Amino acid sequence: MLDVLAYTILGIGLGVFTGLVPGIHVNNLMPLFAALALSSSFSSVCLAAAIVSMSLVNTFISYIPSTFLGAPEEGTELSVLPAHRLLLEGHGYDAVRLTAFGCLTSLMLSAVLIWPLLLLIIPAYSIIQTQMHWLLIGILVTMIVLERSKIGILWAAMIFFLSGFLGLLALDTSLCTGDVALMPLLSGLFGISVLLPSVFSKSGLPKQKIKDEPLELRPNVRPLCAGTAAGILTGVIPGVGPSQGTVLAQLAARSKGAREFLVSVSGVNTSKALISFVALFAIGRARSGAAVAVGQIMEVGLRELIFLIGVALFAGGIAAMIQLHLGKLAAKHMGKMPYRAICSAVIVTIIGMTVWYAGLVGLPILGTATAIGLLPAIARVKRTFCMGVIMLPCILYFAGLKNVVLSAFRL
Amino acid sequence: MSERTIAKLSLLCSLTGLAALYFSAVNAHPAITAIAKLNDDFTGTKITISGRVIDLRNHVDGHLFLTLKDDSGGAISVPVFASVRSQLNEPVELLDVIQVTGLVKEYQNELEIIPDKASDIHIVHTSATRISSLGENQIGELVKVEGVISDRAIVGGGSLILTLSDGGCQLPVYIPASVVKTGLPEVHVGYTIRVDGWLQLYNDNMELQIKDASNIFIIEAA
Numbered sequence: 001m002l003d004v005l006a007y008t009i010l011g012i013g014l015g016v017f018t019g020l021v022p023g024i025h026v027n028n029l030m031p032l033f034a035a036l037a038l039s040s041s042f043s044s045v046c047l048a049a050a051i052v053s054m055s056l057v058n059t060f061i062s063y064i065p066s067t068f069l070g071a072p073e074e075g076t077e078l079s080v081l082p083a084h085r086l087l088l089e090g091h092g093y094d095a096v097r098l099t100a101f102g103c104l105t106s107l108m109l110s111a112v113l114i115w116p117l118l119l120l121i122i123p124a125y126s127i128i129q130t131q132m133h134w135l136l137i138g139i140l141v142t143m144i145v146l147e148r149s150k151i152g153i154l155w156a157a158m159i160f161f162l163s164g165f166l167g168l169l170a171l172d173t174s175l176c177t178g179d180v181a182l183m184p185l186l187s188g189l190f191g192i193s194v195l196l197p198s199v200f201s202k203s204g205l206p207k208q209k210i211k212d213e214p215l216e217l218r219p220n221v222r223p224l225c226a227g228t229a230a231g232i233l234t235g236v237i238p239g240v241g242p243s244q245g246t247v248l249a250q251l252a253a254r255s256k257g258a259r260e261f262l263v264s265v266s267g268v269n270t271s272k273a274l275i276s277f278v279a280l281f282a283i284g285r286a287r288s289g290a291a292v293a294v295g296q297i298m299e300v301g302l303r304e305l306i307f308l309i310g311v312a313l314f315a316g317g318i319a320a321m322i323q324l325h326l327g328k329l330a331a332k333h334m335g336k337m338p339y340r341a342i343c344s345a346v347i348v349t350i351i352g353m354t355v356w357y358a359g360l361v362g363l364p365i366l367g368t369a370t371a372i373g374l375l376p377a378i379a380r381v382k383r384t385f386c387m388g389v390i391m392l393p394c395i396l397y398f399a400g401l402k403n404v405v406l407s408a409f410r411l
Numbered sequence: 412m413s414e415r416t417i418a419k420l421s422l423l424c425s426l427t428g429l430a431a432l433y434f435s436a437v438n439a440h441p442a443i444t445a446i447a448k449l450n451d452d453f454t455g456t457k458i459t460i461s462g463r464v465i466d467l468r469n470h471v472d473g474h475l476f477l478t479l480k481d482d483s484g485g486a487i488s489v490p491v492f493a494s495v496r497s498q499l500n501e502p503v504e505l506l507d508v509i510q511v512t513g514l515v516k517e518y519q520n521e522l523e524i525i526p527d528k529a530s531d532i533h534i535v536h537t538s539a540t541r542i543s544s545l546g547e548n549q550i551g552e553l554v555k556v557e558g559v560i561s562d563r564a565i566v567g568g569g570s571l572i573l574t575l576s577d578g579g580c581q582l583p584v585y586i587p588a589s590v591v592k593t594g595l596p597e598v599h600v601g602y603t604i605r606v607d608g609w610l611q612l613y614n615d616n617m618e619l620q621i622k623d624a625s626n627i628f629i630i631e632a633a
Contacts, residue, residue: 162425162426162429165429166428166429166432169429169432169433169436170432172456172457173436173439174436174439174442174459175432175435175436175439361435364428364431364432364435365432367424367428368424368425368428368429368431368432371421371422371424371425371428372421372425374417374421375418375421375422375425378414378417378418378421379418397455400455402455403455403457403514406457407527409433409437410437411436411437
């Protein structure tokens, strides 16, 4: 028992590390765990506990760099703009509190809902999977139409297709492998493009207000439930990430404010992380890098699933406390720091990480993604349309048209 | 700088970047995927593999069914449909090393890679092994040999035994009647041929057995 606890704490530590350092993802450490599993001296149960806690804690902590540095990871990209907006208004800690609340309550809600949902998910899985492209097209059309003005609709469609074509080029051709390309794509579309205006702006970061009064539950119930449900859906359906889940949650909750949005997006991310382990048991498929590693280490039956959920809840509780503590620290000290210099340093770090992670080919991908990422703010349309980078390849994949399109472009 | 200028610049950079990436992607050489790494997650994706042809079957409709094995130890089926096969400039032989780019599909619970044009297949022919270098430690293995037919005998049931000579060494090649009947090319004493087959022991002597008529290639007729 003590060894499981020790490995869970190790996982929490690693989750804090991967969450805090932009560009380092949980998946980067998975080969290490797979190698450790091959060694007989490491218990598979302990390693699984470490992986689950690392994966869950990462989803909490990654909101700190995405809020204070504008540096997204997979799953937090849509949170950057609203969190950054709150930061520029002096409410950076509020953004962290909201995401901690969204992550933790969504984790608990997902754990409670697992059993009834399993009865629903397993039969619905095959139906949803075959109709996924229609669901995504429906979401896209609704998003575009909601722009209302003709110019807005035109810009939205153009940004979607530009991002989508960039996604196809980077994720589905021989330029580089898909998982490597995600980092420059997301960092350009949702990171550097958000930070650049701050670098050129003369105003610094305002003094951050640190509120400690409890969050109101009522206005957050709807985005929380929608986020959790969307996270569960994306945790089961292949090829649909937290960002598409967030779009779904946004539509379901009809949330317009940045605060509700943050609760929703964090809920999607954490419930997806938990459900990806449940999917191992329910449908025998791994839906995340961490779930793949757990699936390789151990056979997930009912007993193992209950154990993994227990570890996730324990790690989630601690992660929320760490997130709030680190968030408060960051909020206290960020105002005193030269914000423009920090933004420039983050941009340079992202460029360096891109070269290290994706090679030189990552640079044109990052540059193009940044140029496209600047367009929504200029055209005054939602940045969500940049999610075409993943949505368009997904729609084509589920419609069975991806290879037809790639062949038509001689790719 | 006005917002309009920034918008124009951003759009120009986006389009230029996309164009540059597009031309790079069109001319990029795909990375080779290890066959042993392939699993259900690859279904529907386009990948490139490189491996040795360890099995080759012809279909009556002109399709060619290959099995490739690479250094990772994995093996996978590669169906080359008649429309693609007819565009190939050279024949594929057993033990050739070929690089195939194609779509991963699942057929009868097995993964296979389907090339959709001849340019997706690159063939590197391997050279034949000298008969003198064959040893009993290779029994059961697939080998490729070349030589002159020094004897040709029809045995019970219509099977054929050719004796191949190469540098003073001889090797009997056993062609079962079932293969003879499927359109074996006319071969006679004095012909130089190349044969791909499985080395086996018969009455304590090594011989080569071929399993398909396409495993014999005439290099020079007498």
